[in-house]
Amino acid sequence: MFKVDQIRKDFPILSRQVNGKPLVYFDNAATSQTPQQVIDVIVDYYSNYNANIHRGVHALSQEATDVYEQARHKIQAHFNAKHAHEIIFTSGTTHGINLVANGFSSILKKGDEIIVSALEHHSNIVPWQMLCKRTGATLKVIPMNQAGELEMDVFNELLNQNTKLVFVNHISNALGTINSIEYIIEKAHSVGAAVLVDGAQSCPHIKPDVQDLDVDFYVASAHKMCGPTGVGMLYGKEEWLNKLPPYQGGGEMIAEVTFEKTTYAALPHKFEAGTPNICGGIAFGAAIDYMNAIGFDTIATYEHELLEYATEKLSSIDGLKIYGTSKHKTSVISFNLEGIHPYDVGTILDKLGIAVRTGHHCAQPIMDYFKIPGTVRASFAFYNTKVEIDALVEGVIKAKMMLS
Template sequence: MFDVEKIRKDFPILNRKVNGKPLVYFDNAATSQKPQVMMDSIVDYYSNFNANIHRGVHTLSQEATNAYEEARIKIQNHFNAAKSHEIILTSGTTHSINMVASGFSSLLKHEDEVIVSALEHHSNIVPWQMLCERTGAVLKVIPMTLKGELDIDAYGDLLSEKTKLVFVNHVSNALGTVNPIKKIIDMAHDYAAAVLIDGAQATPHIKPDVQELDCEFYTCSAHKLCGPTGVGMIYGKESWLNKLPPYQGGGEMISEVTFEKTTYAELPHKFEAGTPNIAGVIAFGVALDYMNSIGFNQIAAYENELLHYATNKLLEIDKMVLYGTSKEKTAVISFNIEGIHPYDIGSIIDKLGIAVRTGHHCAQPIMDYYKIPGTVRASFSFYNTKEEIDIFIEALIRAKTMLS
């Protein structure tokens, strides 16, 4: 049985008050809260075996290296990568995306084409614009529909022999839409194009199998998966990682250095210059262990309950407008109340202890499509409850009354 009250005891922050009210945390799409076991692993590293990795013969260094590489294997197993060196450890999704964009600078030619989608986060748009400016490649965009879904027929029309890279998120951070990424990948492969999937918003709810998906790259951030900030990963097929040049130069990523020439290390070290966030990577592995102990099928089923419960409650409020009504969604609801600015709603309900996100959610093209300045976004996690949703609804009604 899924015991949410037992789970909530693992998250110390859920006991605190905000503005004198019990915290109701509905900003999980921005970052998840953290279980005590993950935080304990960080303290354990710095207290008991803090040392740099891959470089020392002494005991502490070997212990730190073993723990770090064990975490890499946990990440490999979680995403079902074929080889551990196909997992590159980064500072997060944005770092990962920029690593691939930088690498493609040497692979693209003038008038080659890169495809992104209208549902992307800014970090999934700007690096590709910069790449196209450097190379002369052309950026094309898969359009969206009013329901917040991608127009797959239009995507098919965009694909051509000039298409070299397709980039799309697995789940929209602004709307919660689950994109049909397997179909998108297969269609791109018909034209021999590589595909990079941004899994930042998907991985807290869905356990992807990168071999089954057959994507060239898949990336996510630990902090949305009950892990620490400043840590992420990118999976890349070995053949593609070998094609890309190193993203940064420095220690760890070299084989031999002379003033005449430097040769680079084998995977994964080729892309991991400098001293990494050792404690954070170890904690990432612990966070994955924690979430897998609960079970991603159980997490998805429970969060789906919360999504439907909250959606039905919100629709009872007069002048409520929901954005992103795709049939396939994760537990994210973006909405406005007609005539009221989303920032004003967010500010008032914060006084009642409720944390939501307001604004364009780093997805301004989506807001431009709907011709709105932004939305209120409530995003749920497996440690949230229906009782919290009831408190949220009461707070919204109070805010609406005050602002109307």
């Protein structure tokens, strides 16, 4: 049996108060909270073996290098990458996407086509617009429907021999929709296109197997899955990473440098210029250990209970509309109260100690589709409770009474 009360003791921040009220943290889609086990790893690094990696012969450097590379192997095992060098440490999902987009600048040409979906975060739209501007390629969009699902029949029509790249998130950050990435990958590969999947919102809830998916690129951020900010990973198939040029030049990513010529290091160092977020990478590994110890099947089951409970409770409020009603979604509920701006609702909830996100959630095309300025987004993690959901419902009812 899942013991949420015991789990909550691992997260120091959950015991604090906001505005004199117990903190109810429902902004997990933006960033998750960090357990003491991961905090301890961060403190241990800076307290006992803080040193630069891969370069020093002294004991601290060697120790830091070993632990950092162990973290890479943990990430490899978690995502089931074939090789550890297919895991590139990044500053986060956005960095990983831009790394790939930059690399394809030397591959794409005018007449080529790339496809994104209407459900994307801005970080999976803007880099591709920039790429099209640089290369003359054309950007096409898979539309969505009223349930917040992609129209796959239109996707099939968009695919052709000119399609070189397809980019789609695994789970929508704004609506919680779980996309059919297995189908998208298979169909894209049938016309010879590569696929990048934005896994920022999926990795806190499920355990992707990149070999089973046969995906070409997969990106994620540590801070969405109980790790620190400022670190993430890009998985890329070895053959693709070897084709792409380096994203940045500097130390660590070179084999040999003269003023006449530079040759680049082998994977993964080719894409890891400069001193990395060493502590962040190590803590990322620790966060993966923590979540695997709980178990992703256990996490998914419990979070689905929270989603169903919250959906039922919030749906009972007159004038409340939920956006994103796919049968396949994760523990995210985006909603509005009729005639009330989402920012105003969020402000009142904050006064009650309840943290939600309001606005367009860096997914403005979704809001434009629904013709709304934004939503109130409550996103749940495995350390949340039904009691907290009850507090949210009471807070929304209070906001409605105050603002109507």
